[in-house]
Amino acid sequence: MQVLVVFHKSNRKLIATFELNTIITEMNVLVVPGVAYVLTAKKDIFRTAPNGEVFVKEI
Numbered sequence: 001m002q003v004l005v006v007f008h009k010s011n012r013k014l015i016a017t018f019e020l021n022t023i024i025t026e027m028n029v030l031v032v033p034g035v036a037y038v039l040t041a042k043k044d045i046f047r048t049a050p051n052g053e054v055f056v057k058e059i
Helices: none
Strands: 001-007 014-020 034-041 046-048 055-056
Touching: 001 055, 014 055
Parallel strands: none
Antiparallel strands: 001 014, 001 034, 046 055
16 A cells, blocks of 8 residues: 655645555646655654654655
8 A cells, every 4th residue: 555645844744644545656746835745655654743743754
């Protein structure tokens, strides 16, 4: 399974995740200033702050 992860570029705070049940080989992504995305099969890319906010680790 692949996971599309959307997060803020500045602080890597998670915006959204999308689990994809089919393998994606090509996609078009709308570019939003200050927002980054990564398509991955890794599961251990998140960290949770003490206040409960979720961030994306450097990968």
